[in-house]
Amino acid sequence: xxxxxxxxxxxxxxxxxxxxxxxxxxxxxxxxxxxxxxxxxxxxxxxxxxxxxxxxxxxxxxxxxxxxxxxx
Numbered sequence: 001x002x003x004x005x006x007x008x009x010x011x012x013x014x015x016x017x018x019x020x021x022x023x024x025x026x027x028x029x030x031x032x033x034x035x036x037x038x039x040x041x042x043x044x045x046x047x048x049x050x051x052x053x054x055x056x057x058x059x060x061x062x063x064x065x066x067x068x069x070x071x072x
Contacts (some may be wrong), residue, residue: 001042001045002014002017002042003042004043010043010047010055011043011047011048011050011051012048012051012054014037014041014043014051015025015050015051015052015054017041017057018031018052019055019057019058019060020052022060022061022071024054027071028071029070029071030067030068030069030070031052031061031068031069031070031071033068034048034049034052052069053068056069059072060072
């Protein structure tokens with residue numbers, strides 16, 4: 001889970017968590033929906049969107065309109 005007492009923003013913590021899961025091979029193919037991730041990590045959908053945008057910018061995932069996010 002994410003540490004709400006950490007000085008690091010929740011979206012940064014979430015992007016770090018998802019990045020580790022991708023690198024470890026635990027997260028492949030289609031990434032769960034924004035709503036699912038928000039529920040799983042107990043954060044807002046906006047927080048998930050920011051975390052996913054970070055991973056897109058890093059080139060780890062790609063967004064497909066109407067289909068979701070996918071690990072490259």
